[in-house]
Amino acid sequence: xxxxxxxxxxxxxxxxxxxxxxxxxxxxxxxxxxxxxxxxxxxxxxxxxxxxxxxxxxxxxxxxxxxxxxxxxxxxxxxxxxxxxxxxxxxxxxxxxxxxxxxxxxxxxxxxxxxxxxxxxxxxxxxxxxxxxxxxxxxxxxxxxxxxxxxxxxxxxxxxxxxxxxxxxxxxxxxxxxxxxxxxxxxxxxxxxxxxxxxxxxxxxxxxxxxxxxxxxxxxxxxxxxxxxxxxxxxxxxxxxxxxxxxxxxxxxxxxxxxxxxxxxxxxxxxxxxxxxxxxxxxxxxxxxxxxxxxxxxx
Amino acid sequence: xxxxxxxxxxxxxxxxxxxxxxxxxxxxxxxxxxxxxxxxxxxxxxxxxxxxxxxxxxxxxxxxxxxxxxxxxxxxxxxxxxxxxxxxxxxxxxxxxxxxxxxxxxxxxxxxxxxxxxxxxxxxxxxxxxxxxxxxxxxxxxxxxxxxxxxxxxxxxxxxxxxxxxxxxxxxxxxxxxxxxxxxxxxxxxxxxxxxxxxxxxxxxxxxxxxxxxxxxxxxxxxxxxxxxxxxxxxxxxxxxxxxxxxxxxxxxxxxxxxxxxxxxxxxxxxxxxxxxxxxxxxxxxxxxxxxxxxxxxxxxxxxxxxxxxxxxxxxxxxxxxxxxxxxxxxxxxxxxxxxxxxxxxxxxxxxxxxxxxxxxxxxxxxxxxxxxxxxxxxxxxxxxxxxxxxxxxxxxxxxxxxxxxxxxxxxxxxxxxxx
Numbered sequence: 014x015x016x017x018x019x020x021x022x023x024x025x026x027x028x029x030x031x032x033x034x035x036x037x038x039x040x041x042x043x044x045x046x047x048x049x050x051x052x053x054x055x056x057x058x059x060x061x062x063x064x065x066x067x068x069x070x071x072x073x074x075x076x077x078x079x080x081x082x083x084x085x086x087x088x089x090x091x092x093x094x095x096x097x098x099x100x101x102x103x104x105x106x107x108x109x110x111x112x113x114x115x116x117x118x119x120x121x122x123x124x125x126x127x128x129x130x131x132x133x134x135x136x137x138x139x140x141x142x143x144x145x146x147x148x149x150x151x152x153x154x155x156x157x158x159x160x161x162x163x164x165x166x167x168x169x170x171x172x173x174x175x176x177x178x179x180x181x182x183x184x185x186x187x188x189x190x191x192x193x194x195x196x197x198x199x200x201x202x203x204x205x206x207x208x209x210x211x212x213x214x215x216x217x218x219x220x221x222x223x224x225x226x227x228x229x230x231x232x233x234x235x236x237x238x239x240x241x242x243x244x245x246x247x248x249x250x251x252x253x254x255x256x257x258x259x260x261x262x263x264x265x266x267x268x269x270x271x272x273x274x275x276x277x278x279x280x281x282x283x284x285x286x287x288x289x290x291x292x293x294x295x296x297x298x299x300x301x302x303x304x305x306x307x308x309x310x311x312x
Numbered sequence: 313x314x315x316x317x318x319x320x321x322x323x324x325x326x327x328x329x330x331x332x333x334x335x336x337x338x339x340x341x342x343x344x345x346x347x348x349x350x351x352x353x354x355x356x357x358x359x360x361x362x363x364x365x366x367x368x369x370x371x372x373x374x375x376x377x378x379x380x381x382x383x384x385x386x387x388x389x390x391x392x393x394x395x396x397x398x399x400x401x402x403x404x405x406x407x408x409x410x411x412x413x414x415x416x417x418x419x420x421x422x423x424x425x426x427x428x429x430x431x432x433x434x435x436x437x438x439x440x441x442x443x444x445x446x447x448x449x450x451x452x453x454x455x456x457x458x459x460x461x462x463x464x465x466x467x468x469x470x471x472x473x474x475x476x477x478x479x480x481x482x483x484x485x486x487x488x489x490x491x492x493x494x495x496x497x498x499x500x501x502x503x504x505x506x507x508x509x510x511x512x513x514x515x516x517x518x519x520x521x522x523x524x525x526x527x528x529x530x531x532x533x534x535x536x537x538x539x540x541x542x543x544x545x546x547x548x549x550x551x552x553x554x555x556x557x558x559x560x561x562x563x564x565x566x567x568x569x570x571x572x573x574x575x576x577x578x579x580x581x582x583x584x585x586x587x588x589x590x591x592x593x594x595x596x597x598x599x600x601x602x603x604x605x606x607x608x609x610x611x612x613x614x615x616x617x618x619x620x621x622x623x624x625x626x627x628x629x630x631x632x633x634x635x636x637x638x639x640x641x642x643x644x645x646x647x648x649x650x651x652x653x654x655x656x657x658x659x660x661x662x663x664x665x666x667x668x669x670x671x672x673x674x675x676x677x678x679x680x681x682x683x684x685x686x687x688x689x690x691x692x693x694x695x696x697x698x699x700x701x702x703x704x705x706x707x708x709x710x711x712x713x714x715x716x717x718x719x720x721x722x723x724x725x726x727x728x729x730x731x732x
Contacts, residue, residue: 017315017395026597027556030537034610034652061586062547063540146386153385174409174634176416176723177709179649183718197397199388
């Protein structure tokens with residue numbers, strides 16, 4: 014078996030089955046984005062004709078694209094799998110945490126509170142996520158089985174050695190493991206896999222016309238009720254698509270006429286900007302922004 | 313397209329991160345926004361206008377601050393011919409365990425030698441680790457050739473020295489390439505400065521080297537990871553054994569034995585890719601149903617009924633101790649994990665230690681410290697399928713876990729069955 018997609022797929026399925034075999038209460042963190050949709054597809058291959066040995070869990074910031082939320086609900090229903098949704102809004106109200114402020118009020122860092130609460134509520138001992146090592150340099154260091162302490166923290170300097178096809182998921186009560194089955198996939202691998210497997214995606218990944226505000230970094234942010242516009246803003250109508258599906262408040266669109274998965278692959282082969290660089294406002298804060306968020310319990 | 317996984321070993325001083333940075337940069341795999349970030353971070357002065365290529369790979373704040381690699385970083389790039397996964401591993405002795413992690417899944421090792429210094433303790437250590445882990449291909453990059461005036465004599469002398477190091481080792485294919493990573497000579501493009509080198513550039517070699525596993529035996533080895541039991545009306549009695557076929561081939565109708573337990577039965581169905589299929593090949597994740605209703609749980613092996621593997625609870629293996637707390641014979645409760653099998657285990661005897669820089673054997677003092685290599689006798693509560701690691705990298709490997717701390721404390725390779 015030498016085809017690279019077959020090898021990546023086999024590795025991911027192996028990791029999913031190890032998670033099911035080693036943990037009592039795993040969960041699959043589902044965002045409605047392409048990476049977690051691929052995880053669901055891989056879970057079908059890993060566990061059918063049985064049911065998934067875990068629920069799909071979505072931490073809803075309240076700032077999601079409606080297309081992604083509709084897609085999420087429809088997918089869970091079609092598959093007949095359990096979907097658990099927990100809202101950042103509820104956490105903020107209940108705990109009196111101030112909401113995100115500013116022109117583009119990103120609840121991205123605030124998700125961590127809700128995620129940790131949800132882990133506690135259901136006593137999840139393993140959370141499967143679609144993060145990839147090619148996304149960001151702190152992620153490039155993370156293991157497939159990433160152990161978090163009882164506060165959800167990641168200690169990058171004290172990671173367990175992880176060898177061969179052997180995954181040590183032993184933990185103490187209160188600890189949990191974040192599992193990243195597609196760690197070794199790149200953005201282009203994900204798209205090639207979507208093409209090969211004919212996987213359905215939310216419509217916002219493909220070209221559509223959208224009214225956007227042009228930010229100071231020349232990024233295109235869709236106008237929506239969560240961001241505050243003023244008379245200095247440049248409002249434009251463009252043909253755009255999304256490279257990642259995050260919050261409407263912190264995910265930028267890219268100009269694109271790509272109408273099919275083939276078009277997107279062609280576009281990505283010719284692009285010179287990284288996925289997070291093109292679309293995420295939150296990683297621009299500092300060189301170690303992701304490392305710091307992960308240490309604090311982020312996905 | 314094929315996939316090649318390789319790891320690089322060496323110190324920052326040898327130009328390891330620079331070499332990787334060069335591979336990524338010259339193959340067009342770095343996005344402009346990342347180049348901008350790195351350029352900003354590089355202390356670009358009027359005299360020095362090159363960007364610090366090492367910043368492309370060192371990901372943690374502490375690594376950037378100290379200018380060293382602490383943990384493995386994985387990097388990805390592809391050319392028209394192949395896709396590559398790089399495990400960039402630390403060269404320092406104190407991070408040997410992280411090097412093991414990065415090397416364990418590699419098809420190929422790149423060992424860097426500074427042309428000015430020749431073979432060092434570090435070169436020997438990395439070569440020995442590559443030998444212990446049975447890496448199929450080794451590429452020795454004799455780097456910083458620009459600092460020895462691209463001297464062929466210097467290159468040849470280092471080559472001869474390296475062959476002395478490897479004489480005692482059971483190494484697979486070794487290839488030498490003279491490089492100057494900073495300027496890119498022989499990394500992606502062939503060097504004009506070294507016309508005497510008639511071999512390929514590094515990237516060209518990586519694109520063409522065979523990725524077929526060198527010594528994997530062809531006997532079927534399937535390990536159960538998870539039992540699928542839908543318990544629906546339609547699939548009331550369905551019991552599917554989910555796992556990966558690590559080597560060999562299995563077909564519907566084959567007589568198989570289930571281990572441990574020594575039950576013989578036949579394969580009733582094989583499912584791959586959500587479809588029924590007639591056979592499974594090495595590397596494929598599949599679901600199998602068996603003709604007889606046998607109690608089989610996670611960690612069990614399904615092997616050909618005609619050619620039984622050795623099964624034993626007493627084995628000899630080589631381990632690398634990876635925990636800060638030293639091991640003392642009899643003082644620590646251990647678990648051994650072989651794939652999906654987890655069983656209580658104890659190290660009965662440290663037969664001898666292996667010097668990680670000279671490969672010399674020395675008598676044991678009944679203790680193992682961090683990063684030490686030793687040949688040990690292990691007893692397990694449940695019997696293991698004993699494939700020597702040399703014959704099967706997928707089934708001949710194991711880890712040891714401290715039962716109290718849950719930490720992975722050792723990585724090991726199986727050598728032989730000690731049970732008569």
